[in-house]
Amino acid sequence: MNAEGESKLQGVTTASAKPVQDVPAQAQGQGPMAALAHRARLAARTLAQSSSATRDKALWAAAAALREATPAILEANAQDLAASTANDAFRDRLTLTPERVEAMARGLEEIADLPDPVGRVLEEWTRPNGLRIRRVATPVGVIGMIYESRPNVGADAAGLCMKSGNAVLLRGGSESLNSARAIHAAMQAGLRSAGLPEDAVLIAPDADRAHVAEMLTASGQIDLIIPRGGRSLVERVQREARVPVLAHAEGLCHTYIHSAADFAMARRIVLNAKMRRPGICGSTETLLMDAAIAAALLPQIVADLAEKGCTFKADAAARAIVPDLPAATAKDFATEWLDAVLNIAVVDGVDEALDHIAQYGSSHTEAIVTADENMAIRFMNGVSSAVVMWNASTQFCDGGEFGFGAEIGIATGRFHARGPVGVEQLTTFRYEVIGTGQVRP
Template sequence: MISEVRKKATLAQEAAVAAGRLSTAQKNDALLAIANALLTRQEEILEANAVDLKNGRENGTSTSLLDRLALNSERIAGIAEGLRQIVELPDPVGEELQSIQRPNGLDIVQIRVPLGVIGMIYEARPNVTVDAAGLCLKTGNCVVLRGGSAALESNRKIVEIMRDALSGTALPQDAVQLIEDSDRASVNEMLKLNGLLDVVIPRGGASLIRNVVENATVPVIETGAGICHVFVDASANPGMAAEIAFNGKVQRPSVCNSIETLLVDASYSSEQLQALIARMAEANVEFRGCERTLALLPGTRAATEEDYATEYNDYILNVRIVDGLDEALGHIRRYGTKHSECIVTENADNAERFLHEVDAAAVYHNASTRFTDGFEFGFGAEIGISTQKLHARGPMGLPALTSTKFRIIGNGQVRG
């Protein structure tokens, strides 16, 4: 008996032919239909989401993960707005990347084309269900979604609404598929579907991403865990440093671009650091510090190697005092995940060194790491933030979901 995973991947593959030949206008009409349907039927989504939240609380899910899972009218409106922004963005499919005229008369043109069928494996963030589908559909791809079990009811309802909306458009309903089997075996099966899935994109915690990278035979675009840092240099503007660090940790700690470690130059004002810490403490942040931090902030828990290597996604922050830029750079090289890193400084030379030497998808000078996001970069929604170096890096918008093809036009040439 054919499995759910193989059956739905096959349906997506069959729909990919039709999806790949649609015009930009047809794809945009489909995305607008989905956006409108999500708003019109938002009460159904909220009811399904309430079931997931209830189950999560009963299962002891942390507050930060419940925040990732939760939907409300404002978040649904934001999801719909993300789709509308995708509609307004240029369609990369068919874009001419280079044109070559050879001496033998051959005309060679490289253009962007859809990847085909994308397998999306992610955790308890139902907004990703829509973001991923929207980006895939705009680029002529079909998508097989496999979300976390914690968001199953929300995802079922969202995909039902999306597929219903597609029924009145030129885009096949089967372009969007949801794997409802919550057993881990369904993920492992997706990873081996060569010939049905063209690429797999994992989006979630370190263990999920590691499982996909280590076990997939289907090509993978790796999105990375976010162990992100803010380095407060000796010359940092205290008010700016406080705002950037506070925003990076407290504004939404459950996401991958929030910071996990605050690095502070030893020459930076201890009074300013204490004031910054006090403000975070008022926001219920728990601290873990190096020896010098413990001396400055009695009662703080000592940070361990494991702490520095942990993506908390919670109201927990490591604080380490360092002797200058070189030590800060060394710490980031050792513990960072090549996601997003920030320096707060008024020293132009230190800023330039940091921006040049830090190996990460996004490197900031005097701005919060929370901006590493497709919406904030002007891409509309994003399908993930790639921390690898091949194919795509950073927030992945529409161009990252395309491949290329060479079209060669001749008039009878043969190779001698």
């Protein structure tokens, strides 16, 4: 981003055209992220009170700004790629193309077309004394988004937060800093076009790792932290945060081929689940296959994947069928490869498949391929993961594929939200009590 683009973080206006008061970090005894969080909180008040039409206008304008800025975004991304020494899977996550920028823009438009999540009456009832009580969806407030490598996450997060009436403070990875800044400029252009405060979408000024620590302790300024990245990032956030965290574990996804599976379907699903994009969290990392069909089907699946460049780690039962497969260790089965590497284990039925997933899984996404509905239901009821699929690729675990327009992450915890986190999951609620003069006896 050029100097002019960077200065836009300092000179911003609210929808009423009154300047938002910057709070100097030095005056507060705080660092730059706490000061930005304060500005985001002021902007969140305006955003929460804005109309759905205004927020949608901002999203449509941001989509147009992304398209217009495509050359600048790709140039910034080329700088990031030139500085990167990462492996192919990581570079794929980092890489932007005209098609991926267009997908970001379309995602914002799809978010704009969703129903307004704010102000939904979730439940309503009347008490015997005549009081009407209703639970109403409201924005969370200020979201702190900490993410790595994938620059499009910034656009998705900003779009979802804008739609749900939340301000967002972004801290992307150092490897994607130039790309993130270029995308951020487009998002702020959308806010300006709709007369909303630019401070509703703010970004860390640089790649200083101290910014993460500051966000994690910004209690009272940031309402929710969402980390999106590898195990070390998520574990650090969960360990150090003094702010509520909506986190996901690793994407240790499994595809289980049951003995009643259609072979052609199974081959098609496994190939897509592993090799469509090996570097995303919805990629299958472990293939489980029933012993009853392994001798006939496993060599075919291995050949399919090997032709596409996949390598393997296999247990003893699988190697007895395909002898040249490398041996797998327990550590391999606990590894999220995010690469063209597939673990393979042969199991004896649904229960053994469920046991393997319980031991090694991360509660992200599991799939079963079978024509037996009873076994499918048994499998789906038996896993504790946020998403479970029947006769479909695990790569469908995606907010856009779920009809959310985009996602801010995949939540694998048990509370508030699970699976792809879209606009509805970025709201909380309040109770409204409406009376006609009642007083409590």
